[in-house]
Amino acid sequence: MIRRLVVLALLVGGAVLLAPLRVPTEGVIAPRSLFLFGILLLTADTFGEVAHDLRVPRLVGYLVAGLALGPSVSGIVPAGVLEDLAMMKRLAVGLIGLLAGAELRVADLRQRYRQILWILGLQLGLVLVVLTAGALLGRPWIPFLQQLEAAPLLFVALLFAATLSVNSPMVTLALLTETRAAGPLAKTTLGVVLVADVVVILLFTAAFSLAQASLGGQTEGAPQILSHLLLEVLGSILAGAIVGGVLTLYLRFVKRELVVFAIVVVFATAAAAEALGFELLLSLLVAGFLVENVAPVRAEPLVDTLHQMAVPVFVVFFAIAGAELYVREFAAIWPLVLSVALLRMGAIAVGARAGGRVSGAEPEVTQFVWTGLVSQAGVALGLATIVADRLPVVGLAMQTLIVGVIAFNESVGPVLFRRGLERAGEIVVR
DSSP: OOHHHHHHHHHHHHHHHGGGGGGOSSSOOOOHHHHHHHHHHHHHHHHHHHHTTSSSSSHHHEEEEEEEETTTOSSSSOOHHHHTHHHHHHHHHHHHHHHHHHHOOOOHHHHHHHHHHHHHHHHHHHHHHHEEEEHTTGGGGGGTTTTHHHHHHHHHHHHHHHHHHHOOOOHHHHHHHHTOSSSSHHHHHHHHHOOOHHHHHHHHHHHHHHHHHTOOOOOOOOHHHHHHHHHHHHHHHHHHHHHHHHHHHHHHTTTTOHHHHHHHHHHHHHHHHHHHHHOHHHHHHHHHHHHTTTSSSSSSSHHHHHHHHHHHHHHHHHHHHTTTTTTTGGGGHHHHHHHHHHHHHHHHHHHHHHHHHHHHHOOOHHHHHGGGOOOOOOOHHHHHHHHHHOOOTTTTHHHHHHHHHHHHHHHHHHHHHHHHHHHHTTOOOO
């Protein structure tokens, strides 16, 4: 470890010395960006090992490494480099979606659908109610609500709550991969966060349309919004079915160089998603699910390949996610950030435990499932960006608060979930 830290220090020092030599480029990843990407990954992997030695999830180390090298702290990896690396992040998101879909098995869903639906419904409903009410009651201390009239106030508060109700399939899958947990708590949590991902996007879109209309912005009518949502979801499912068919044919007739083929499939799907307007994560989740549960081939080679790729993929995703966190923007409002984060966490805990009791879930699921629902990551940040871009009156101020809460949840959530898995006795790798 000491030798590794020395090598890392030399590389980081070299990156600092090379800073004056940077050359702007367009359309391609600059050589300097690739060099800094390598340093970012090496730093993240080293920090991950340190975190593991401290009995903290590795992904927390990845996030800290990204934050330390990113624009918010040292600036060794500047914002322009992060823009260059966007394609790397899309690749990581796609591979994680494919793996998540393959981890969802019909037998598990059939056995646990009652627990998943009750836990999801009660915790999501309570988070929406509590955060909306909290925003309305805390209006004097929340900058983007202070000047709003009654109708816009209600709908903007609802949008704020809907944005923060999202969970993180990325964090859940990363923790389950790291710990190899596969018990009732692990299966239930994974099912809840994957189903919630689709439900929350629909809720967010409806809340966003209401807020935009109440603020006087141009928006579509309710039938148009519903049809747009339906087309996007159906388009994602159709794209996932097509990708699943391609994977099935490849597994049946070729079954070679699966790593290269998976990467090509993800890049091709990402390009199609950007051109046609469907959701990359949802489409690849559907593809992985269909290959594992429906296709008349044995999907184990693909699943094993994805598991082998999982660790470097998680390093890429969470290192870049950490570098994209901007701490200076919300340092001045940390009491508000902490209050909102704790309010959300309390609502999740109460709602998830109530859902577990109502559905007759195992005691360890009822007690600890909430720990896996606190984390937030890429999807939540994406929704916050949409708010900032399309609601000019309140969007930027709302994004600052939301990103602050996400940063807290992204740091604390993995630790809580690992502790929950540990207390439930489901951790295999310590």
